[in-house]
Amino acid sequence: MWETLAQAVINGLLIGGIYALVSIGVTLIFGVVKIVNFAQGEFVMIGMYISFFLATQFGIDPLVSLVVSMPVLFVAGVLIQHFLIRRVLGPNDMPQIFLTFALSLLLLNLSLMLFSANYRTVHTSYSDEAWHIGGLYIPVAKLIAFAVAMALSGLLWVFLHTTDLGRAMRAASQNRDVAMLMGINPNRVFAVAFGTALALAGAAGSLLMPFYSAYPFVGQVFVLMAFVAVVMGTLGNVMGALIASLMMGIAESLGIQFVGADSGLIVVFALLLLTLAFRPSGLGARRGR
C-alpha cells in the first residue's frame, strides 16, 4: 500500500516538472503582458516535433535538441508578441482571448494537415531504463526531464531576481504604469517575457520526447493542466505556478492509481472547480506575492 502510494507520488512529481515548465510560461505571460496565452500547449507540441525531426533526420538526441528548440521558440515568441499580441493589448478582453485562441487553433490544425494525426515517438538508449531504489521504480528519461525542468525553472528565478531585464519584468508585472514611468521599455520587456515563456514550452516539448508521443493534440493536455495550476498558484506568480504544477502532477497520478486509469483529468478538473469554489484567487493569495 505505502509502496504504491510512494510510487504514484514519484510518478506524479516527475511529470509535474514538465507541467511546471508550461505553467511558468503561462503565468509569466499573464504577469507581465497581462494576457492568457491559449496557444501555450501548441508550442509544447512544436517543441516535440522539432526534437522528433532532429532525432529521426539527423540522429540528434532529444535532450541535445533542447539547444535548438528553445532558441527557435524564443524567436517565435518575440515575433508573435511584436506582430500579433502587441496589436490587441488594451482594456478589451475579447481580441486578446480570441487572438491567442485562434493561434492555438491554427497551429493545431496546421500540424494536423502537415503531420497527420499519427503518434510519433523517439526511442533513445535511456527510454526504457529505470532505477530500482528500495522497491520503487524510477524511469531515467522522466528523471532527467524533471531535473532539467527544475534547473531551467531555477535559472529563470535567478534571471528574474538578479538581472536588470529580469527585475524590469518583475516590476512590469507588479505595476505596469509605474514601471513605465521608471523608464522601462514595455515592448522590449513584453517581447522577452513572451519569448522566454515559449522557450520554456519548447524545452518541455524536447524533454518529453524520449518518453511521450508527439501528435497534433498533445499540447491540449498540458495547457489544461497549466491553466489549472496557474489559477491554483495565484495568477502571475511564478513560484506559485511551480508548486501548484508539482501538486497537480501528484494529484493526477494518485487519481490514476486509486480512482482508475483515464480518471486523472477528472481529478484535475475537480481540483480546479474546488479551488474556484473555495479559494478563487489562488491558494497562496493571502500571503501575497
Place this chain on the structure above:
Amino acid sequence: MQTSGNMKWLWLVIGAAVMLALPQFVTSSFAIDIFIRILLFSFIGVAWNLMGGYAKQLSLGHAAYFGLGAYTSTIMQVNYGISPWIGMVAGGVVAMLASLPIGWLCFRLRGPYFTIATIATAQVLMLIFLKFRDFAWGAEGTTIPNLGSAPLMMQFEEKSSYYYVVLGLLVVGLWITHLIEKSWIGYYLVAIGEDEDAAEAIGVNAPKVKRDIYMISAFLTALAGTFYTQYIYFIDPATAFSFNVSIEAALVSIVGGIGTLWGPVIGTVLLETTSALLQSWLGSSVGGIQLTVYSLILMAVILWRPTGLIGFATDVYHRYARRKPARA
C-alpha cells in the same frame, strides 16, 4: 438611421418569404443539409451572443448545454418513449438549472479565466458521460430508433421539414434577442460588458443579470442539442459535448459582429459556406483544413475589424451611402 419602419418591415417580409420558399426550389439534399447547418449554428451563435456578445462573458463551454439538451431528450425518448418535442423543453430546463451552479463557479473569475473555467465545465460533463458506463450508454453512445415519418416524435422523411424546425428555432432566438436588446436588461448587459465595476457602481445588479442571461443562453443552446441529435439520429459524449460546438458558437458571433442581433447569422453564413466550398473542392480528405481556415478568418477579423462583418458593412455604408445627404 434613415431606413424607416416600413422599409424594415418590407425587408423582413421579403427575407421571411425567401427563407420559407427556399426548400421548394432547392432540392439537392447536399444543399439543404448546408442550409440546416447554417440555421443551426446561427441559432447556437444567437444563444451564445446573448451572454458572450452583449455582456462580454466569453464562454467557450456552451457545448455543456448543447450536450445536456441532447442527452435529456434522448434519454426521455429512448428509455421512456417521451416525444422529443417535450424532451426538448425538458432539456432546456435541465440546462437552465445546470447553468446555476456552473455560473456560480465560473462567474467568480473574470476575463480569460472565466473562459478557461467554462471550457473545464464542458469537459467535466463530457468525461462524466464518457466514464460512467452504465450512465447513458457510455462512450459508445446510441442511435435514435428510426420511426420513419413521425412528426410527433420529431422525425421526418423530408429533409425540408428539419429545415423548417430549425428555421423556427432561429426565429425564436432572434425574437428573444430583439426583445432583450430593446429592454432595460439589454442596456444592463451592455453596461456590464463595457465595464462591470462601473455598471455595479451605478446600481446594476451584475451577478443577478449575468445569472439570468446565462440561464436564457443555456436554455436556447440546449434546444439546439436536441434538434441536432434528432437530425443525425445518433448521440455519444464526443459529439454532444464536442469542443467544436463551443468554438463555433463563439466564432460565428465574433466574425459576424459580436453583440449585434444579426452578427451570428452573418458569421455563420460566411464560415459554413466557406467550409462547404472547401469540402466540395478538396473533399474531406485533408483533416484540419476547415479549422485552419476558420482560425485565419478569426485572426483577420480580430486584427483588422474587431466589430466583425456587420461593423465593416456599417463603416462602408457610412463612408459611401451616407456621404451624399451630408454634402447636400
